[in-house]
Amino acid sequence: MVYFCDDFFSRDILHVDMNSFYVSVELRDRPEYMEKAVAVGGDEENRHGIILAKTPLAKKYGVKTGEPIWQAKKKCPGLVILPPHYDKYIEVSKKAHKIYYSYTNQVEPFGMDECFLDVTGSKRLFGDGYNIGNEIKSRIKRELKVTVSVGRSFNKVFAKLASDMAGRDEICEINRDNFKKVVWPLEIDEMIMIGIKTKRKLNKINIYTLGDLAGAEPDMLRNLFGINGLKFKNWANGYDDSKVLDYYAQIPIKTIGRSITCSEDLLNEFEVRAVLQKLSQDISKRLIENNFLARGIHVGYRDHDLCSFGYDSMLDYPTNSSIEITELAMEVLREHRELENRMRAIYIRAIKLVSDRESIQADFFKDISSHEKSLSLESAIYFIRKRYGKDAITYANLLGDIKMPNDGREMVIMPHSFFMNV
Ligand SMILES: [Mg+2]
Known part of the structure; x- marks a missing residue:
């Protein structure tokens, strides 16, 4: 049913995700807050001010991205709120892109702090994706003073999933041999593009894990989600042939x-x-x-x-x-x-x-x-x-x-x- 070019299985794709990006950049410049529960938030005077990013410690108190500041402070009374500096984030993001581009020209940003890289063709010069991922990870830490999580896989969907699974300053790999063991036990909304609405719909037909989704009846998925349903199933089975675009050429x-x-x-x-x-x-x-x-x-x-x-x-x-x-x-x-x-x-x-x-x-x-x-x-x-x-x-x-x-x-x-x- 699925036509698939074998080449796609031999791709070497990285997803690099900067850890708690806004907050990491702020703490880099204000180390005195390093051990405190800190969040970056919009205008505190403004009742619409929301949490934009938080440290792991603030997260422990239950502080969530997107919630109003007053609510976060209720959960975590000592919470330090730092105002955002978007110009700084953009600068760091641009410098990171420059590092990525020194390994491949197929670099596709996804938001300000995430990027897909296709390094299939870079092997001879820089070693395989694992080497390149590790090198990028330490260069960013050294040169930009923030940490990243790196995911390596043979397609974009799994590379993204892998970086989600990697801890701070770690690299995680999902390959052809381990993906059923690693990916399939996960809940469906761990996969990109499956939001809360899609999750609820899938749960209703007893699909809870990505393994359930991989084995689901195609007709049922098509009825519920149209062509997207089939796409989700293919992704769960490792069939994602979307290319990493060269952002600047694009x-x-x-x-x-x-x-x-x-x-x-x-x-x-x-x-x-x-x-x-x-x-x-x-x-x-x-x-x-x-x-x-x-x-x-x-x-x-x-x-x-x-x-x-x-x-x-x-x-x-x-x-x-x-x-x-x-x-x-x-x-x-x-x-x-x-x-x-x-x-x-x-x-x-x-x-x-x-x-x-x-x-x-x-x-x-x-x-x-x-x-x-x-x-x-x-x-x-x-x-x-x-x-x-x-x-x-x-x-x-x-x-x-x-x-x-x-x-x-x-x-x-x-x-x-x-x-x-x-
Ligand atoms: Mg991030």
């Missing part, structure tokens, strides 16, 4: 995108629209500055369980209008019924860019006059802001708290296409 030069992790989950259409509008305004500004129009958009989000979803869609007319970009993004999310989900992070990208000097073909069936109005409105706003400042003009629905933090976290690299639309 980014098309001509796209302009923005993303943000919100201070709280977005819960309804109104909230999603406000954030998208804000992001689109930045995109629009950059389109105008670079004399581009977008012919399409890519919009996506990361949900409460940190699963990612994303879609491409084409615009009626090439545009730099934030309104048109927002409207299309909303339409796409609505169409796929995504607005019913809780969104943690959102990203949007203008794609298929063309020069704004290119003349466009009017389509008789689409209203070009409203499109032209949007374009001139956008350029009016652009010039007002340029002259009188960013806050000189805005939309009424963007006033007040729209759950967008203002601390630089929008610079966080969003996960890549592998986990989208699976």
Whole structure:
């Protein structure tokens, strides 16, 4: 039933995950807190402030990532809260990428503190994945003063699982000979992409472990989850043929995108629209500055369980209008019924860019006059802001708290296409 190229079993893939990333970077610079229960958290004055990362000691007290600070302090009264420094995290992340790239050019970031590496072709130069993983682990510790967990396997799904199983500053390997023994006893939600909703559904049909999933009836999975169900089963059996992308070669030069992790989950259409509008305004500004129009958009989000979803869609007319970009993004999310989900992070990208000097073909069936109005409105706003400042003009629905933090976290690299639309 499954066609599988044997080559994939001989791949050598690493997943490198920095341990308690934000908190490790903070403690590196403030060693006086080393022995204390510490967490990195959003603005404490703000009642929306949440825990973004914590030390193992804080974890022992039951402190959880994502919970409000006041709640965490109840569990752990002596908890030290340090404010986040996203610029530092980005710097460390970039330096780590540089180290990875010195072993292979197939490096695919997954969030800011995780990366997949395909080192199959690096053997002759650097030794096998185990050697490379160990070397990376000690280099990062030595050069960046943070620790990582490394997972090594023959596919991405298991490599990620292996790094989850590895302790701090350890390397763990899942190979063809041991995966049934190592992976199959695990609970299903240990595997990437299986969140709480999927887990509940699977539990209902008596699938609890990854071994259960590996042996499950394909038709039953297909009925419940469509094509994804079969994918989950294949993954549990070690059949994951997704490639590790070369992140930098992968980014098309001509796209302009923005993303943000919100201070709280977005819960309804109104909230999603406000954030998208804000992001689109930045995109629009950059389109105008670079004399581009977008012919399409890519919009996506990361949900409460940190699963990612994303879609491409084409615009009626090439545009730099934030309104048109927002409207299309909303339409796409609505169409796929995504607005019913809780969104943690959102990203949007203008794609298929063309020069704004290119003349466009009017389509008789689409209203070009409203499109032209949007374009001139956008350029009016652009010039007002340029002259009188960013806050000189805005939309009424963007006033007040729209759950967008203002601390630089929008610079966080969003996960890549592998986990989208699976
Ligand atoms: Mg991590």
